[in-house]
Amino acid sequence: MSVQDLGDKVILTHPDDKSSTATILKYGATVFSWKLNGTEQLWLSDAAKLDGSRPVRGGIPLVFPVFGKNTTDEHLSKLPQHGLARNSTWEFLGQTKSDPPTVQFALSPDNANKELTKLWPFDFVLLLTVQLGRDYLKTDIEVQNPSTTREFKFNWLFHTYLKIEDIEGTLVSNLVGVKLYDQLLKQSYIDKHPVITISDETDCIYQNVDENRLIQVVDRGQPVHTVKRHNLPDTVVWNPWTEKAGGMADFEPKDGFLQMVCIEPGHVHDLITLAPGQSWSAYQLLYKEQLKYQAI
Ligand code: BG6
Numbered sequence: 079m080s081v082q083d084l085g086d087k088v089i090l091t092h093p094d095d096k097s098s099t100a101t102i103l104k105y106g107a108t109v110f111s112w113k114l115n116g117t118e119q120l121w122l123s124d125a126a127k128l129d130g131s132r133p134v135r136g137g138i139p140l141v142f143p144v145f146g147k148n149t150t151d152e153h154l155s156k157l158p159q160h161g162l163a164r165n166s167t168w169e170f171l172g173q174t175k176s177d178p179p180t181v182q183f184a185l186s187p188d189n190a191n192k193e194l195t196k197l198w199p200f201d202f203v204l205l206l207t208v209q210l211g212r213d214y215l216k217t218d219i220e221v222q223n224p225s226t227t228r229e230f231k232f233n234w235l236f237h238t239y240l241k242i243e244d245i246e247g248t249l250v251s252n253l254v255g256v257k258l259y260d261q262l263l264k265q266s267y268i269d270k271h272p273v274i275t276i277s278d279e280t281d282c283i284y285q286n287v288d289e290n291r292l293i294q295v296v297d298r299g300q301p302v303h304t305v306k307r308h309n310l311p312d313t314v315v316w317n318p319w320t321e322k323a324g325g326m327a328d329f330e331p332k333d334g335f336l337q338m339v340c341i342e343p344g345h346v347h348d349l350i351t352l353a354p355g356q357s358w359s360a361y362q363l364l365y366k367e368q369l370k371y372q373a374i
Pocket of ligand 1: 146159160237261281282314316342
């Protein structure tokens with residue numbers, strides 16, 4: 079069986095290789111494990127809560143309708159950091175394809191966290207499609223506005239925690255020349271570094287990254303992750319490093335930041351406005367690809 083519903087989570091197994099799997103927690107529709115030929119690709123904290131008591135620290139949490147903390151929008155500013163999708167139990171709609179195994183999850187005000195929808199009282203439908211390919215993991219999102227009268231504004235982001243061996247031997251490529259907002263320095267500038275290396279807390283929003291640019295995570299010359307984006311112009315690069323990881327109760331081991339980097343494709347620099355009856359869709363594709371320096 080390529081899809082198993084275990085109550086609180088769903089496991090996809092690739093029919094051609096039983097050691098390639100994806101596991102999705104219904105809480106947050108969070109993919110918290112993706113194994114390729116038996117090797118885990120996503121970072122998950124040892125202290126991550128998988129019981130619905132808080133968003134999962136690791137895997138691919140979903141950020142909607144607000145990225146970070148909004149301070150200006152009347153309704154979005156009432157929501158906690160990163161919104162309500164990662165704090166809600168999604169409905170498992172079932173399998174839509176058997177090969178490659180593909181499943182769908184849905185969230186609307188009917189099943190979303192009531193405390194949070196009270197704060198952001200809009201009608202919405204989110205449809206997440208997860209597909210486990212032989213050598214890729216694709217997550218598609220569709221946001222619908224079923225209202226006949228009222229528009230809403232939102233951000234979307236896949237908060238992807240990628241597992242790596244050692245941050246000190248790792249670089250992130252193909253973001254040179256892109257304008258970014260550094261959330262720590264609170265400054266915008268153009269990244270002139272041919273590649274990004276991380277040796278301290280990093281929290282940067284790269285804006286309007288050309289869709290044809292693949293973002294690659296390279297470990298000592300070998301590309302270990304390739305991230306392709308559709309309709310997701312911004313990419314956050316985040317690593318909490320020592321102090322921030324130390325302050326997060328659900329971040330374990332405390333030096334776990336050495337084995338992870340978040341590459342987060344999203345639409346977060348500005349808000350998307352969705353008119354009544356309209357829908358918006360985007361995807362993230364994680365896969366293996368040869369080293370491609372598209373810009374140095
Ligand atoms: C990143 C943000 O997307 O998520 C960071 O850019 C934030 O500012 C990080 O610290 C983790 O957020 P949280 O709410 O999961 O601790």
